[in-house]
Structures are given as C-alpha cells and as structure tokens.
Amino acid sequence: DQQVKQNSPSLSVQEGRISILNCDYTNSMFDYFLWYKKYPAEGPTFLISISSIKDKNEDGRFTVFLNKSAKHLSLHIVPSQPGDSAVYFCAASEVNYGGSQGNLIFGKGTKLSVKP
Amino acid sequence: NAGVTQTPKFRILKIGQSMTLQCAQDMNHNYMYWYRQDPGMGLKLIYYSVGAGITDKGEVPNGYNVSRSTTEDFPLRLELAAPSQTSVYFCASSQPGQFSGANVLTFGAGSRLTVL
Numbered sequence: 001d002q003q004v005k006q007n008s009p010s011l012s013v014q015e016g017r018i019s020i021l022n023c024d025y026t027n028s029m030f031d032y033f034l035w036y037k038k039y040p041a042e043g044p045t046f047l048i049s050i051s052s053i054k055d056k057n058e059d060g061r062f063t064v065f066l067n068k069s070a071k072h073l074s075l076h077i078v079p080s081q082p083g084d085s086a087v088y089f090c091a092a093s094e095v096n097y098g099g100s101q102g103n104l105i106f107g108k109g110t111k112l113s114v115k116p
Numbered sequence: 117n118a119g120v121t122q123t124p125k126f127r128i129l130k131i132g133q134s135m136t137l138q139c140a141q142d143m144n145h146n147y148m149y150w151y152r153q154d155p156g157m158g159l160k161l162i163y164y165s166v167g168a169g170i171t172d173k174g175e176v177p178n179g180y181n182v183s184r185s186t187t188e189d190f191p192l193r194l195e196l197a198a199p200s201q202t203s204v205y206f207c208a209s210s211q212p213g214q215f216s217g218a219n220v221l222t223f224g225a226g227s228r229l230t231v232l
Contacts, residue, residue, distance in 0.1 A: 006158075009156070034218050041225070041226070043120070043223030043225045043226050044159070044206070045223070046222070049218035049220065050217075050218075051217045051218065089159070093218070095219075096212060096213075096219050097219060098146065098147040098212050098219060099166060102212060102219045103149070103161055103164060103174065104159075106158035107158050108158045
C-alpha cells in the first residue's frame with residue numbers, strides 16, 4: 001500500500017523549458033514533504049521541502065507547490081538544464097522531528113531527462 | 117566535511133553468508149537510518165536510531181540487525197544472506213530542527229550488495 005505515489009516513471013524535457021514532477025499521497029497525517037535528487041551511483045541529495053501550512057516554497061529555479069485538499073504536490077524546475085537530469089524522489093512525514101512519525105516515506109521516483 | 121560514509125561500496129555474497137555494512141557520520145547527528153532501494157522502487161526503511169543505544173524497526177527489518185554504540189556509527193548486519201537482499205543500501209543521518217521545517221536526511225553514497 002503506497003502512501004506516496006509518483007505515477008510517472010520518466011519525464012523528458014527540452015533545455016530551457018519547465019519540468020513538472022508530480023507526487024500524490026494518501027496519508028492525511030503527512031505534514032512535511034521533501035524532494036530529493038539522485039544521480040547514478042550517488043546517494044539522494046536534499047533539494048527542497050514544504051510544510052502543510054504553506055502552499056508554495058521557492059528556492060532559485062525550484063518551486064514546490066502543495067495542494068493539501070487534493071493530497072498532491074509538484075516540483076517545478078524553471079528553466080530546466082541538462083545537469084538537472086536525475087531521478088527525483090518525493091518523500092513525506094507526519095512530523096518534523098525524529099521517531100517513527102518523523103521517518104520519511106518515499107515515492108518510487110521519476111527519472112528526468114533534460115535534452116540540450 | 118565527509119558527511120555520511122558507507123563501506124563497502126560493492127560486495128558480492130553467497131547465499132547463507134553474513135556481513136556487516138558500515139556507516140559513519142561526522143555531523144554529530146542524533147538520528148541515523150538504513151534504507152534499501154530495489155530497482156524501480158523507492159527507498160524503504162530497514163532500521164533507524166534516535167540516539168546511541170536506541171534502535172527501532174522500520175518497514176522491512178526482517179533478515180537484518182543493527183546496533184548503535186556511538187553517535188557516529190550505525191552498522192547494518194545481514195545474517196544468512198538471501199537473494200531477496202540483493203539491493204542498494206543507503207545510510208542516512210539527520211538532526212531534526214537543523215533546517216526549519218522538515219526532518220532533512222543526509223545520505224551516504226550507497227552500498228551495492230549482490231547475493232548469489
């Protein structure tokens with residue numbers, strides 16, 4: 001039973017255009033959402049997060065949008081660059097401190113390819 | 117800064133053998149985690165620790181053991197290796213409250229284990 005779902009295994013975008021990666025969740029107790037980026041043969045690296053009290057968080061070219069009523073979040077990358085090609089994981093937790101409720105639940109990931 | 121260091125990077129085991137995956141962090145984080153990632157799947161939590169001497173099971177703990185005798189080290193022990201344990205293992209650490217909002221995990225580069 002997947003609590004965090006990334007339904008698109010892959011996405012291909014032209015350099016300079018917008019990349020939109022989507023994530024849905026089923027657990028209404030989730031209050032914190034994170035995006036991680038992963039290059040081959042490396043560990044995931046933290047990209048951006050958002051808490052449920054916000055509907056948008058921006059960091060440079062990366063913006064995360066949260067629609068709590070729809071249990072949906074998305075990551076926008078503008079403009080997309082070839083170096084953004086990686087697997088992007090969506091993750092969620094109920095609380096922002098450690099312990100079982102603070103453990104991150106991950107989606108399966110979306111592989112983004114940005115073509116020059 | 118080394119961050120989270122995992123050894124070995126690669127290992128091939130025979131069915132029934134045992135081994136320990138090592139994980140060390142130098143960020144003085146209280147929380148540490150072991151995840152596994154199977155092809156096309158997200159990261160699944162095996163075990164986690166909220167401090168030295170305290171460990172707890174995650175989503176997929178069967179076939180594994182952990183210990184946390186120091187803040188820095190969190191080894192993962194595989195007893196009686198089985199082909200189903202073929203995976204990439206990621207160790208991570210966090211210090212909730214370090215970033216405003218979410219419990220952000222810092223991951224190691226991973227250990228690729230094959231059981232034949």
